[in-house]
Amino acid sequence: MSAPHGGSLIDRLVPGEDRPRIGEEARELVSVPVSDEVRRDFESIAYGIFSPLEGPLLRNDYASVLERGRLEDDLPWTFPIVLDVAEETASKIREGDDVAVSQAGEPFALLHVEEKYGLDRREHALKVFKTMDATHPGVAETLGMGPVLLGGSIDLFRETPGRFPRYRLKPKETRVLFKERGWRTVAGFQTRNAPHLGHEYVQKTALAFVDGLFINPLIGRKKPGDFSDEVIIDAYEALLRNYYLRDAAVLVTLEMEMRYAGPREAIFHAIVRKNFGCTHFVVGRDHAGVGSYYGPYEAQEKFDGYPDLGIAPLFFRSFFYCKKCGGVENDKVCPHGPEDHINFSGTRMRQLLIRGERPSKEMMRPEVVDAILRHPEPFVR
Amino acid sequence: MSPRVLPRLLLKSYINASGDSTIQALFMSGDSGKVAIWIPRDLYRKIEEKIAGTSFPSVEEYVVRKLENEFPAEPVYSKEEEELIRERLRRLGYIE
Numbered sequence: 001m002s003a004p005h006g007g008s009l010i011d012r013l014v015p016g017e018d019r020p021r022i023g024e025e026a027r028e029l030v031s032v033p034v035s036d037e038v039r040r041d042f043e044s045i046a047y048g049i050f051s052p053l054e055g056p057l058l059r060n061d062y063a064s065v066l067e068r069g070r071l072e073d074d075l076p077w078t079f080p081i082v083l084d085v086a087e088e089t090a091s092k093i094r095e096g097d098d099v100a101v102s103q104a105g106e107p108f109a110l111l112h113v114e115e116k117y118g119l120d121r122r123e124h125a126l127k128v129f130k131t132m133d134a135t136h137p138g139v140a141e142t143l144g145m146g147p148v149l150l151g152g153s154i155d156l157f158r159e160t161p162g163r164f165p166r167y168r169l170k171p172k173e174t175r176v177l178f179k180e181r182g183w184r185t186v187a188g189f190q191t192r193n194a195p196h197l198g199h200e201y202v203q204k205t206a207l208a209f210v211d212g213l214f215i216n217p218l219i220g221r222k223k224p225g226d227f228s229d230e231v232i233i234d235a236y237e238a239l240l241r242n243y244y245l246r247d248a249a250v251l252v253t254l255e256m257e258m259r260y261a262g263p264r265e266a267i268f269h270a271i272v273r274k275n276f277g278c279t280h281f282v283v284g285r286d287h288a289g290v291g292s293y294y295g296p297y298e299a300q301e302k303f304d305g306y307p308d309l310g311i312a313p314l315f316f317r318s319f320f321y322c323k324k325c326g327g328v329e330n331d332k333v334c335p336h337g338p339e340d341h342i343n344f345s346g347t348r349m350r351q352l353l354i355r356g357e358r359p360s361k362e363m364m365r366p367e368v369v370d371a372i373l374r375h376p377e378p379f380v381r
Numbered sequence: 382m383s384p385r386v387l388p389r390l391l392l393k394s395y396i397n398a399s400g401d402s403t404i405q406a407l408f409m410s411g412d413s414g415k416v417a418i419w420i421p422r423d424l425y426r427k428i429e430e431k432i433a434g435t436s437f438p439s440v441e442e443y444v445v446r447k448l449e450n451e452f453p454a455e456p457v458y459s460k461e462e463e464e465l466i467r468e469r470l471r472r473l474g475y476i477e
Contacts (some may be wrong), residue, residue, distance in 0.1 A: 003453030060436055072435050073446045166473055172458065176466045180476045250475060308450075 006052025014157040026100035026107035046156035047170040056083035058151035066127040079268035090148035108158035183212035187280040188273030194235035198344040201328035213249035220257040238371040262294035263302035274311040
């Protein structure tokens with residue numbers, strides 16, 4: 001099992017007995033309202049999913065992440081976790097203050113503000129997403145950010161149950177789970193899709209080399225056209241029930257939005273799975289990409305700059321069903337031409353499913369198709 | 382050069398007298414739970430330059446942080462905490 005990133009698993013969860021008191025005290029503080037997505041990030045910090053971060057980034061770490069893809073102390077960290085606020089809110093806060101981070105007027109965490117600094121949206125977008133194109137979902141979000149960033153450590157005193165409490169585990173829990181299962185090596189699989197046969201091929205190939213598979217779909221805001229969270233869960237339940245050895249794989253959700261930052265997000269995703277205890281991480285073609293902003297294997301190449309990541313990437317190329325081979329193959333091993341290949345086109349499968357039609361069994365398991373078609377609206381609108 | 386445990390005063394005099402190409406990196410006495418190691422002087426200077434203007438107060442803090450990253454510790458749970466986790470994992474069907 002991998003040790004946590006940076007050496008120790010961060011725990012910023014206030015003990016149960018102290019929560020009512022801190023919750024009451026928080027009502028007297030300046031309130032910083034945040035979105036669902038920021039609240040999820042705060043929970044991830046508190047649970048150690050973002051170890052070693054103890055809160056939104058301080059100025060030097062932020063600058064270092066943007067410039068070098070590393071924290072100031074050189075530890076790999078590629079996606080800036082920040083808290084942006086409006087000028088008006090910022091004017092009420094001084095460095096050294098405690099503020100109440102809130103939703104709908106209800107505080108859920110304290111932020112001990114160590115630093116307050118300005119956000120350069122253009123620099124942020126260009127460094128993180130490599131574009132200023134406002135149609136890129138990450139850039140669009142950046143352009144809507146407040147002009148001031150608050151950095152410091154947090155204490156979370158009110159948790160949400162999560163969208164799928166049955167599948168929500170913290171890193172300290174997955175680490176016990178892996179130990180209980182006797183898994184010394186675990187491959188993390190990041191997904192935002194209902195699984196087709198290509199995904200299954202990748203997962204089972206990875207499983208041939210490790211003790212266990214950690215299927216970890218992202219639950220949270222996605223772009224229109226992506227599978228809805230409920231569909232992803234139902235589809236994976238069907239796949240695991242019918243096609244996986246019971247003790248070989250686990251399904252655990254991760255409540256976190258997609259950022260579509262391509263290569264930077266691939267490294268970030270690997271770090272997050274390292275904190276859950278994974279020793280390996282599957283990186284596919286165009287990992288965390290959107291449109292054509294990143295090269296198909298740019299995310300995989302990014303790992304060359306991180307030999308000290310502490311989790312081993314497993315790279316997979318594009319794969320397809322080969323009619324001559326009679327199974328799922330990839331271009332590294334299949335000698336047949338494109339005329340014999342059926343590509344796993346997400347767009348094509350989506351079009352079929354929207355019309356209520358079934359992708360072929362060479363594309364998707366029938367049980368998975370059934371699970372998807374049980375939902376009248378399987379995609380994010 | 383192998384790691385040493387040296388009293389603080391002895392270390393100070395060694396450094397003052399030494400024309401060696403190594404320099405003390407971790408300057409603490411053995412009774413504080415730390416040991417002294419020796420790194421090349423050039424490397425020490427490079428680290429000094431690297432951390433200038435950053436939040437690292439000393440070369441020692443920087444080196445210790447790097448080494449902690451390299452040799453992280455597995456989280457340790459109390460028996461009670463681990464049993465509570467097991468109980469939840471059982472309830473959710475992850476383990477039997």
